[in-house]
Amino acid sequence: RKEVEQDPGPFNVPEGATVAFNCTYSNSASQSFFWYRQDCRKEPKLLMSVYSSGNEDGRFTAQLNRASQYISLLIRDSKLSDSATYLCVVRVNQGGKLIFGQGTELSVKP
Amino acid sequence: GAVVSQHPSRVICKSGTSVKIECRSLDFQATTMFWYRQFPKKSLMLMATSNEGSKATYEQGVEKDKFLINHASLTLSTLTVTSAHPEDSSFYICSAKVRASSYNEQFFGPGTRLTVL
Numbered sequence: 001r002k003e004v005e006q007d008p009g010p011f012n013v014p015e016g017a018t019v020a021f022n023c024t025y026s027n028s029a030s031q032s033f034f035w036y037r038q039d040c041r042k043e044p045k046l047l048m049s050v051y052s053s054g055n056e057d058g059r060f061t062a063q064l065n066r067a068s069q070y071i072s073l074l075i076r077d078s079k080l081s082d083s084a085t086y087l088c089v090v091r092v093n094q095g096g097k098l099i100f101g102q103g104t105e106l107s108v109k110p
Numbered sequence: 111g112a113v114v115s116q117h118p119s120r121v122i123c124k125s126g127t128s129v130k131i132e133c134r135s136l137d138f139q140a141t142t143m144f145w146y147r148q149f150p151k152k153s154l155m156l157m158a159t160s161n162e163g164s165k166a167t168y169e170q171g172v173e174k175d176k177f178l179i180n181h182a183s184l185t186l187s188t189l190t191v192t193s194a195h196p197e198d199s200s201f202y203i204c205s206a207k208v209r210a211s212s213y214n215e216q217f218f219g220p221g222t223r224l225t226v227l
Contacts, residue, residue, distance in 0.1 A: 043203050043218040044154065087153065097144065098205075098216060100153040 001026050003099045006088050010105035017078050021104050023071040023088030032091040033064055035073045037084045038103065044087055047073075078108045112138045114206050116219035123194055124227055130190045131222045133204030139184035140206035144216065145177075148201040160187045194226045 006023045013019050025033075033050035048055065050062040050071055061074040071088055088101035113136040123129055133143055141162050146154040158168045158179050166179035178190040187206075191198055201223050205216040 041201075041221075041223070043221050045218070046215060097156050097159060100155075102153040 002102070003027060004088055004090050004101035006086075006101035006104050008104070009085075010107055012107045012109060013078055014109055015078060015080060017108075018074065018076050019078055019106060020075075021073045021086050021088070021106075023073075023101055025069050025071070025088075025090045025099075027090070027092055028066075028069060030069075030090045030092050033062075033071050034089040034091075034098075035060075035062055035071075036087040036089055036100075038087055039084050044100075047086070075106075078106075080108050080110065082106060083108045112136075112206070112208060112217040114204065114217045114219040116202075116204055116222050118222060119220060120223045120225075122225045122227065125195050126193055128190055128192045129194055129224060130188055131202055131204075131224075133187045133189070133206070133219050135185045135206040135217070138206075138208050140187075140208065141184060142207045143181060143187040144205045144207075145179060145187075145189050146203045146205070148203060148221075154203060157189075191224065194224070196226045199224055199226045 004025050035047040036044040037047045038044040048057050048062055050064045052064050054063040059076045063072045085103040085105045087103045090099045115134045117132045143160040145157045147157050148154045156169050157172045158166045160166045160179045160181040162181045162184050168174045181187040201221050203221040205218045207216050
């Protein structure tokens, strides 16, 4: 079983749509959770950290369910510029290595 | 935010040659740098963790004699792909963690695209 597993993509959605990405992780000792965004042929960039209580940043909402070892990212009112690959990332301990999911590609069409 | 640079951004080389990639933290000191590899349509896979002044820690399956890592200063880590072969063609990305800080975000370099002919 992969350590971090994401929805297979790609997701093709029209502008303005709401899209949700799911992610599961296998190590129950994982402590930190993130969503990164990676554009084609570029480095990953931190989109947002994910907190136990859930958190929101504009059109983006992240949620964590530790009991189910499940993380989600919701994008509302999607824009063309949201087109990218979204990476679910987990860290087991402070200062430890980041473990990346395989990524889910999102394509927002006009 | 913190800036990490990589050089070169792109390299094409013949099979059998060695290629050195530099990773620099430009405006902060990084005791720890990480080296990742990403194949097309795949996720980033950690290759090794590089600590300043000590030997790198390699992930399982990564040959330390093939991928030489040197972290000589708090702002520079290098990855040398020795005797590169076509299967080493990949996107190599480094990241750096801010020194002595409770802030644990890693800052990624822009990546180096290696093509071995």
